[in-house]
Amino acid sequence: MTSASPADARGRTPRRRDSRRGDSIFFNLSRGAGVLLLVVMAAIAGFLTYRSALALGKNEGNFLTTFEWTPDAAKPVFGIAVLTFGTLVSALIAMIIAVPIAVGIALFISHYAPRRIAQPFAYLVDLLAAVPSIVYGLWGVLFLVPHMGGLTSWMDQYLGWTYIFSQSSSGVPPRNLFTVGILLAIMVLPIITAVTREVFRQVPRMHEEAALALGATRWEMIRTAVLPFGRPGIISASMLGLGRALGETIAVATVLSTNSKLTLHLLDPGGGTFAENIALKFNEAQPLGRDALMASGLVLFVITLLVNGAARVIIARRKEYSGAAA
């Protein structure tokens, strides 16, 4: 493959041999690094699949529909029903809360705020994306959970008729999927905001001014010029955030009080997520338990792969956003 090196292709003038050798070494080195990345990705998928296959062969229950996670028992039974439910529901709650707010903040930074506030605030939001998730978790369980008590009992009282917002027993600390969803929303907010903001900044100035010149109010201008232009950006930003929310481990593990029950009462403590389950069950797991956890890790890997891949495909359709991806 060395002959394919562009350096050789254009080396019309005779050069000193060492420079050409340098070129081919450097080219192969850098290509090797790229290939290594692909190999790592393939290896992750391969190893997880292999270990999962080992575990699934010994599973006495149905992997997809079983609630329990007892792979190290005499009769190993484990399934991902509860984990899938918890992961999807908490991520969904996070998205429902975070996406509109993030779009709002992005609009605030790009179109509403006075310049003096917008710049430092955008900077602050970027910084907050760097706060470690364990700190979010600690804050969530020691600050947010005690402060959520009033809200959850209020929701139980007035929205209890919806079934999903009714609590089976009042007074327990709200370490439930709903609180986890809110915490995840706070965590993914900076990411979604950062990408969306960049997209809103790229809206052609002419479109905005044309709308305003036709007598549109600021909101009508945003609805007719900014939002349609930014829609793919918003979608892909949300999916990036969704990927983050699905894979979040330690913050969920800190806040959620887990069990292997699947309940639609979102305000009841319990449930679990893929990542949280792996992190918590991992240290005391026996070999089969580890393989079982890898099987659930593989499912998580595939889900995040699909979500992220889809987001990237949407971004790639509008190439200019690629720089905004954090």
Next chain:
Amino acid sequence: MTAIDTVAAAPQLSRRLTAARLPRWAPAAITVGSIAVGCAVGAVAGLESHLQWGLISALVFLVASYTASATVEGRRQAKDRFATSLVWVAFICAVVPLVSLTFYTVQQGLGAISPEFLSHSMKGVVGTLSPDGGIYHAIIGTIEQVLLATLIAAPIGLLTAVYLVEYGRGRLAKAVTFFVDVMTGIPSVVAGLFILSLWNILLGFEYSGFSGSLALAILMMPVVVRSTEEMLKLVPNELREASYALGVPRWKTILRIVLPTAIGGITTGVMLAVARITGETAPVMMLVFGADFINSDPFNGPQQSLPLYIWQQYSQVNNEFGYSRAWGAALVLIAFVMGLNLIARGIARWRSPKGGR
């Protein structure tokens, strides 16, 4: 004729050219009013959670500003005001938890940090019974693990980015670009599982700081590639062409011209990546295991790290002493990460190539 003209013009003159607007102080007044109403309702109904007070205020604000504007200015203006209010509410919704997080961490953390806390390990300290002990071993562990991860990930990431920008054409480059993008989204726990199955189970190595570094490196590589790629793209093509015109071989052009031009941005990218992996808990928890004593050898035996320390103080000690130490460590961790971020952005501003953000 003139008489008719004046008669026809008279009603025109009396109509103002601009539509009726709310006075400029109206939004502020509505804000104050709705906060007052929110607090009053909250206090009277005895709602214990201040979150609810805020939510009620926000709702009152939205409704009040819409009705006020609709009666005075008309529906289109009212919608505009409503959207503006919503955006401001979104802004406040974001600020409140973030400020609370920062404030609470600093408040709780400052109480825990002392010279002794920073310079001692947890060796011989019964965590549940005494407030003693510190994070020295965790700081050492974190620094070593992150450094090792950076040593692995930064060169690979850098070379990959060089490949993508300088050489990359065709399907391989496309595949690498796509999978680098996808790789940024790998959950940290999956990276941990992978290293575990490869390094610890298949190759039979023990828990160590280094195996944690391997997982961290996997998380770090795509971030470095992305940011370096962006920076290399910003290097003007004229520089490369000038170098080629002088007969400089390509690899030397890259090493001597392209990389030095973009070095500020590259450093920034690497530092941001370092900041990101410093806070990762899950892979460290699975691979480094955690220790109470000082182990400065990342290749042998369990180590400690700051995120893991916070987690253990919370989940294993799980009382006031543990929480206090956890907050102390959290503050140190945040300060470290934020410091890295600020320095990185400072460098970016100082040495960004032309056209850089």
